[in-house]
Amino acid sequence: MNEMTAQYEPHSIEQSLFEDWIDQKYFQQSVTEGKTTGKDPYVVVIPPPNVTGSLHMGHALNNTIQDALIRYHRMTGRPTRWVLGTDHAGIATQNKVEQKLAKEGLTRQDVGRDAFIEQCWEWRDEHGSTIVEQLKRMGCSCDYDDEWFTMNESYQRAVRKTFVDWFDRGLIYRGNRIINWCPRCTTALSDIEVEHEDQTGALYYVQYELENPATLGDGTQMTHAVVATTRPETMLGDTAIAVHPDDERYTDLVGTNAILPLVGRVIPIIADEYVDPEFGTGMVKITPAHDPNDFEIGLRHDLPQINVLTEDAKIVSDDPDYAAYAGMDRFEARDAVVRDLQSGDYLIKTEEHPHSVGQCYRCATTIEPYLSEQWFVDMKPLAAPAIEAVRDGRVKFHPQRWENVYYHWMENIHDWCISRQLWWGHRIPVFYCDDCGEMLASVEDLTDCPECGAPLRQDEDVLDTWFSSQLWPFATLGWPDATEELNFFYPTATLSTARDILFLWVARMVMSGMDFNEGQVPFDDVIIHPTVFNKQGKRMSKSLGTGVDPLDLMKDYGADGMRFGLMLQVTGVQDLKFDEEKLLSSRNFANKIWNAARFVLMNVTDFTPRAQMPQSDNVADRWILSRLATLVTNVETGLEEFRFGEVARDLYEFFWSEFCDWYIELAKSRLQGDDAEDRAQAQAVLVFVLDNALRLLHPFMPFITDEIWRKLPLDHTQLPPSIMTAPWPDADALSRYHDEHAQDAIEVLKAVVTATRTVRARYGLSPRTELEVAIKAPEHYVKLLEENKSLISTLGRVSHLTTATDTTKPENASVTVASGLEIYIPLAGLVDLDAEKAKLSKERDKVAADLDRFNKKLSNEGFLSKAAPEIIEKDRAAADDLKTSLELIDAQLAELG
RNA sequence: GCGCGAUUGGCUCAGCGGAAGAGCGCCGCCUUCACACGGCGGAGGUCACUGGUUCAAAUCCAGUAUCGCGCACCA
Numbered sequence: 015m016n017e018m019t020a021q022y023e024p025h026s027i028e029q030s031l032f033e034d035w036i037d038q039k040y041f042q043q044s045v046t047e048g049k050t051t052g053k054d055p056y057v058v059v060i061p062p063p064n065v066t067g068s069l070h071m072g073h074a075l076n077n078t079i080q081d082a083l084i085r086y087h088r089m090t091g092r093p094t095r096w097v098l099g100t101d102h103a104g105i106a107t108q109n110k111v112e113q114k115l116a117k118e119g120l121t122r123q124d125v126g127r128d129a130f131i132e133q134c135w136e137w138r139d140e141h142g143s144t145i146v147e148q149l150k151r152m153g154c155s156c157d158y159d160d161e162w163f164t165m166n167e168s169y170q171r172a173v174r175k176t177f178v179d180w181f182d183r184g185l186i187y188r189g190n191r192i193i194n195w196c197p198r199c200t201t202a203l204s205d206i207e208v209e210h211e212d213q214t215g216a217l218y219y220v221q222y223e224l225e226n227p228a229t230l231g232d233g234t235q236m237t238h239a240v241v242a243t244t245r246p247e248t249m250l251g252d253t254a255i256a257v258h259p260d261d262e263r264y265t266d267l268v269g270t271n272a273i274l275p276l277v278g279r280v281i282p283i284i285a286d287e288y289v290d291p292e293f294g295t296g297m298v299k300i301t302p303a304h305d306p307n308d309f310e311i312g313l314r315h316d317l318p319q320i321n322v323l324t325e326d327a328k329i330v331s332d333d334p335d336y337a338a339y340a341g342m343d344r345f346e347a348r349d350a351v352v353r354d355l356q357s358g359d360y361l362i363k364t365e366e367h368p369h370s371v372g373q374c375y376r377c378a379t380t381i382e383p384y385l386s387e388q389w390f391v392d393m394k395p396l397a398a399p400a401i402e403a404v405r406d407g408r409v410k411f412h413p414q415r416w417e418n419v420y421y422h423w424m425e426n427i428h429d430w431c432i433s434r435q436l437w438w439g440h441r442i443p444v445f446y447c448d449d450c451g452e453m454l455a456s457v458e459d460l461t462d463c464p465e466c467g468a469p470l471r472q473d474e475d476v477l478d479t480w481f482s483s484q485l486w487p488f489a490t491l492g493w494p495d496a497t498e499e500l501n502f503f504y505p506t507a508t509l510s511t512a513r514d515i516l517f518l519w520v521a522r523m524v525m526s527g528m529d530f531n532e533g534q535v536p537f538d539d540v541i542i543h544p545t546v547f548n549k550q551g552k553r554m555s556k557s558l559g560t561g562v563d564p565l566d567l568m569k570d571y572g573a574d575g576m577r578f579g580l581m582l583q584v585t586g587v588q589d590l591k592f593d594e595e596k597l598l599s600s601r602n603f604a605n606k607i608w609n610a611a612r613f614v615l616m617n618v619t620d621f622t623p624r625a626q627m628p629q630s631d632n633v634a635d636r637w638i639l640s641r642l643a644t645l646v647t648n649v650e651t652g653l654e655e656f657r658f659g660e661v662a663r664d665l666y667e668f669f670w671s672e673f674c675d676w677y678i679e680l681a682k683s684r685l686q687g688d689d690a691e692d693r694a695q696a697q698a699v700l701v702f703v704l705d706n707a708l709r710l711l712h713p714f715m716p717f718i719t720d721e722i723w724r725k726l727p728l729d730h731t732q733l734p735p736s737i738m739t740a741p742w743p744d745a746d747a748l749s750r751y752h753d754e755h756a757q758d759a760i761e762v763l764k765a766v767v768t769a770t771r772t773v774r775a776r777y778g779l780s781p782r783t784e785l786e787v788a789i790k791a792p793e794h795y796v797k798l799l800e801e802n803k804s805l806i807s808t809l810g811r812v813s814h815l816t817t818a819t820d821t822t823k824p825e826n827a828s829v830t831v832a833s834g835l836e837i838y839i840p841l842a843g844l845v846d847l848d849a850e851k852a853k854l855s856k857e858r859d860k861v862a863a864d865l866d867r868f869n870k871k872l873s874n875e876g877f878l879s880k881a882a883p884e885i886i887e888k889d890r891a892a893a894d895d896l897k898t899s900l901e902l903i904d905a906q907l908a909e910l911g
Numbered sequence: 912g913c914g915c916g917a918u919u920g921g922c923u924c925a926g927c928g929g930a931a932g933a934g935c936g937c938c939g940c941c942u943u944c945a946c947a948c949g950g951c952g953g954a955g956g957u958c959a960c961u962g963g964u965u966c967a968a969a970u971c972c973a974g975u976a977u978c979g980c981g982c983a984c985c986a
Contacts, residue, residue: 021946242986595936781951868930
């Protein structure tokens with residue numbers, strides 16, 4: 015162990031350890047091998063990162079969580095597999111390749127569909143492994159030999175099978191509808207791929223001349239209909255004006271016509287319930303081809319649908335009615351239309367109007383509601399069982415509140431637009447016969463029409479990327495083939511993911527997973543981890559420079575330091591303001607572990623590994639073993655309940671504040687002492703506790719724990735070479751160590767030692783100054799203190815310790831009251847009366863205030879009659895202690911004058 | 912408009928019904944033979960506000976304020 019440096023150097027061990035894990039095939043788990051354990055498999059599928067992606071903080075957090083779970087369950091002996099893979103990410107990848115082409119001055123149309131797809135594959139081959147390599151840096155124990163891709167051959171079959179199945183069952187249909195259109199990506203998007211941003215726009219009030227002036231019920235003459243709109247440019251496609259049927263102001267207008275300004279088209283005034291009489295003027299222009307509501311109204315009233323925009327959102331140039339705007343971009347056209355409305359005296363007024371604007375989630379371009387022919391999935395039949403699965407607890411969300419978000423969306427689910435006008439992706443497996451009009455979906459490519467024999471033409475569009483991702487938990491296990499893997503590993507256990515893909519991905523996996531697996535849910539537990547923001551609470555973004563790169567963090571703090579620092583920050587909260595200082599603490603913690611291990615190893619060179627768990631009468635041994643037993647239970651339940659922050663803090667607290675600060679210090683004198691048996695006893699406990707603590711820490715800090723563990727003097731004939739597959743500490747077996755007495759006893763010893771330190775600090779004495787200590791203690795502590803005299807003398811640097819039930823205060827002594835003890839420390843000639851008085855008065859204030867509170871409580875009838883007996887008893891004891899302390903302090907103060 | 916989350920020491924956060932906690936920062940002391948990425952001692956908080964429930968509230972309920980995030984077809 016002399017090769018262990020005084021400072022932990024993560025980079026000198028991480029890579030070689032990881033390579034060893036790979037070589038030993040620890041990350042793999044076969045069905046045959048798994049079955050021999052007789053235990054339930056534990057499977058996690060990684061949320062497949064985009065092939066375009068590189069590791070960001072969200073990944074770092076999420077994959078630490080998954081790896082911690084996987085490593086924990088692997089140690090418990092369950093057949094464990096973490097399924098790895100990447101997503102072809104239709105739009106994102108296509109954008110990247112288009113950008114690359116653009117540098118050569120080319121468009122995808124220039125190179126053609128086949129060549130373009132070829133380039134996408136090349137791009138994937140070049141960049142797709144980046145993120146996988148980064149996961150390895152983190153120590154993630156995915157099965158790297160079973161890497162999936164949402165476009166690989168078997169996955170393509172799964173996608174086509176899904177489509178054909180739903181198509182044949184009538185769940186997939188084609189329709190001409192208003193969908194969300196990104197004019198930059200020139201593709202349709204589903205509703206949830208649109209992000210809404212609040213913007214201040216304008217509400218334009220425009221008057222449309224009535225074909226015939228009308229006399230209203232109250233006798234007023236009306237010559238114009240005034241409508242309010244946020245999108246004046248779409249008026250070119252207006253085909254009606256609508257009012258509410260009960261709006262008496264306009265009853266007489268219904269059935270008459272108005273003349274569309276700038277265009278001259280005659281349009282009807284209709285009545286429709288949709289119109290809110292309170293908003294604007296109560297009259298709405300109806301543009302069926304450019305607004306989803308208007309579209310519905312148009313259907314109800316059989317209105318023409320006039321599309322005025324091209325697919326890149328320019329005014330069409332083939333309509334003579336508004337040739338003036340032909341070819342203009344939609345925003346340019348808006349300005350032009352407003353200008354013309356103004357000069358034609360049609361524009362009444364303009365108001366500021368806050369509203370939310372839809373944007374493409376891939377390129378932030380303003381979405382255009384666009385009328386086009388697309389493919390849809392009828393979601394309601396799929397949603398129903400998936401809602402039920404959450405209601406009856408087959409799928410559980412953590413934190414649970416996300417269930418409500420899920421219900422809300424699922425219960426109001428809309429049909430899913432799945433066709434995309436892209437080239438990179440799963441091409442829609444629908445074949446058309448232009449001769450006889452036959453249309454069929456097929457898993458296998460078809461060339462000839464089964465009806466008439468004419469050549470078939472495949473649909474040009476591809477599927478939404480999320481259509482393939484929804485199959486992830488079972489397609490990666492071989493579905494649609496009834497593989498052994500699918501049979502053994504499905505359903506998976508835990509899914510950990512970010513909240514922003516709850517609908518895009520999680521909900522859809524539940525629906526398709528159940529639909530294709532005989533109602534079996536795809537996973538039991540869904541962890542929605544907090545979203546990582548920077549310290550200012552802003553989104554981490556590379557482009558804004560507000561991001562932090564996990565690779566840099568690992569460079570600075572080591573993989574374990576980063577992982578542990580992240581886990582410390584995972585609580586039930588939904589936003590996580592990333593605190594880099596926690597990573598610094600965690601790096602320091604790793605160093606502490608390293609040095610504690612160094613100390614133990616230095617002191618156990620002559621120690622013979624034992625098969626049995628240690629047994630000891632020594633109070634320090636009993637105490638630390640008792641603390642360990644509690645820790646194991648806490649860590650275990652914490653992990654089972656996904657309370658990662660709490661687990662990390664428990665581990666930190668135990669290892670640093672208990673094991674290092676006290677146990678190791680208490681053990682030192684025994685290790686150096688003459689009592690060989692006692693020395694061996696201390697060695698056994700040190701090794702045992704360190705061994706177990708490392709196992710508990712391993713899921714969070716895989717590298718350092720394995721590095722140290724391999725050096726420990728353990729009976730390696732009974733153990734695997736790596737901690738990775740070492741058994742998880744057995745809480746039941748350890749429960750025999752629970753020992754209340756030992757815990758009390760250590761509290762007492764700590765109190766005495768601390769008292770000596772405090773006195774030294776207060777009097778500016780060197781820490782080495784030896785002190786005499788006289789203690790007045792209750793009977794049961796006298797024995798304890800006498801027995802542990804040597805521990806106290808060493809830790810507290812006590813030259814002379816006397817303990818008795820009737821000790822009286824020596825002259826010139828400082829007094830400390832703690833844990834039921836009166837601790838006197840004589841300070842010949844040193845006692846600073848003012849300092850003592852100041853200290854005691856301050857303590858008196860606090861004690862008096864506390865006592866007062868307890869007394870009030872204990873004299874309260876309601877408290878005595880209603881509070882739990884054990885609480886009352888506890889409070890009585892506390893009050894007694896406080897009373898004793900107060901009396902003692904008062905006596906001292908009186909003595910001091 | 913509806914929903915969710917946050918509001919605790921200088922900073923970032925735990926705690927979520929029974930005597931206010933951590934890390935970092937700050938103030939002392941200590942380079943003693945695991946660790947200065949360290950040790951020891953200490954200062955620092957009417958737990959956003961207002962009501963309510965309870966014997967007891969940072970903790971539960973209602974409302975208010977501020978910040979953040981979702982969802983929603985109001986032109």
